[in-house]
Amino acid sequence: MTHFALHDPLWLLALAALPVLAWLRGRRRVPVLLVPFAAAWYRPSLTATSRWPVGLGFGGLALLIAALARPQRVEDKREVRTEGYDIVLAVDLSTSMRAEDYEKGGDRINRLQAIKPVIQAFIERRPTDRIGVVLFSGRAYTLAPLTFDHDWLGRQLERIRIGMIEDGTAIGDGLGVALTRLEQAKRESAGKRIGAFIVLLTDGANNRGSLTPQQAAELAKSRGIPIYTIGAGKDGYVPVPVYDDNNRKMGYRRMLSDLDESSLREIAEMTGGKFFRAFDNDTIEGAFRAIDRAQKIEFQAKSYLVATELFWWIAGPALFALALSAVLARPIWRQEAFA
Numbered sequence: 001m002t003h004f005a006l007h008d009p010l011w012l013l014a015l016a017a018l019p020v021l022a023w024l025r026g027r028r029r030v031p032v033l034l035v036p037f038a039a040a041w042y043r044p045s046l047t048a049t050s051r052w053p054v055g056l057g058f059g060g061l062a063l064l065i066a067a068l069a070r071p072q073r074v075e076d077k078r079e080v081r082t083e084g085y086d087i088v089l090a091v092d093l094s095t096s097m098r099a100e101d102y103e104k105g106g107d108r109i110n111r112l113q114a115i116k117p118v119i120q121a122f123i124e125r126r127p128t129d130r131i132g133v134v135l136f137s138g139r140a141y142t143l144a145p146l147t148f149d150h151d152w153l154g155r156q157l158e159r160i161r162i163g164m165i166e167d168g169t170a171i172g173d174g175l176g177v178a179l180t181r182l183e184q185a186k187r188e189s190a191g192k193r194i195g196a197f198i199v200l201l202t203d204g205a206n207n208r209g210s211l212t213p214q215q216a217a218e219l220a221k222s223r224g225i226p227i228y229t230i231g232a233g234k235d236g237y238v239p240v241p242v243y244d245d246n247n248r249k250m251g252y253r254r255m256l257s258d259l260d261e262s263s264l265r266e267i268a269e270m271t272g273g274k275f276f277r278a279f280d281n282d283t284i285e286g287a288f289r290a291i292d293r294a295q296k297i298e299f300q301a302k303s304y305l306v307a308t309e310l311f312w313w314i315a316g317p318a319l320f321a322l323a324l325s326a327v328l329a330r331p332i333w334r335q336e337a338f339a
Helices: 010-027 044-068 111-124 150-159 171-181 213-222 261-271 281-292 311-328 331-338
Strands: 002-005 072-077 081-083 086-092 102-104 107-109 130-136 140-147 196-202 227-232 237-243 249-256 275-278 298-300 304-309
Touching: 086 111, 086 140, 086 171, 102 111, 102 281, 111 150, 111 227, 111 281, 130 150, 130 171, 140 150, 140 171, 171 196, 171 213, 196 261, 213 261, 227 261, 227 281, 261 275, 275 281
Parallel strands: 086 130, 086 196, 196 227, 227 275
Antiparallel strands: 002 072, 072 304, 081 298, 102 107, 130 140, 237 249
């Protein structure tokens, strides 16, 4: 909403005084010399010209008084309530994510290739959330802290590759780093973290790291942070590509999936989240859509005002009118009027 405001109420009194000053000026007494036949000297152009300096002077003075009242254009930003969560995505980058047990358009794709576009769509559906990303394999690292800049976050996700981190599956450490990203004192109540959850996506069992998945789940439970777990990949033996030294695909080898489904279920149940099994593209998308439907929490935004000063937009014409009035009132102009 936009409106205009004046900060000095005395400007009304000043403007009201201008007509009074003009009336008093017209009634003042001046010496008069009576000259016979003076009417013959009357020239309309002289009378019209003599009124311009006075009109411009009063007009400029009125505008100047209005400018001194500090007019402003005020945009009223009212208090609003918006929904939003703080979400950290913990993504497994172990070499088992190379298994090509998903399909797209009739072609084999690996687990990471299947997951990336689903994560991107999930982020796009939640524009009012702050989202961060933690990557883990043998170790856990923060790819992106909590951010509203989802375009930048999408670019970071495009950069991730299997093999960026030393191999292994440190699920507990991945959850531990994700929990540290959610440490926000301003969003805590009675020791519980408000409006936050973690999405853990893995295809294996914990075999590395200093923190076990159960210990990480206990920490999340104590802080009131739900963990939604997604188990990627099919059961049994799956095809894993084999590459030569020049990174050219030479063929496939069979690998047995080692997803620890019971551990993922336990983590979800302990923290108040939910476990999803993602056998194919549709079940991955279904898992993220189900998480997306989770209840949102409202956070209150502060109200503020944006004011634009209009002083010079009024003072400029006022000063120009006063200057022009002074120029027209000079004797040389009056002499030219008689010529």
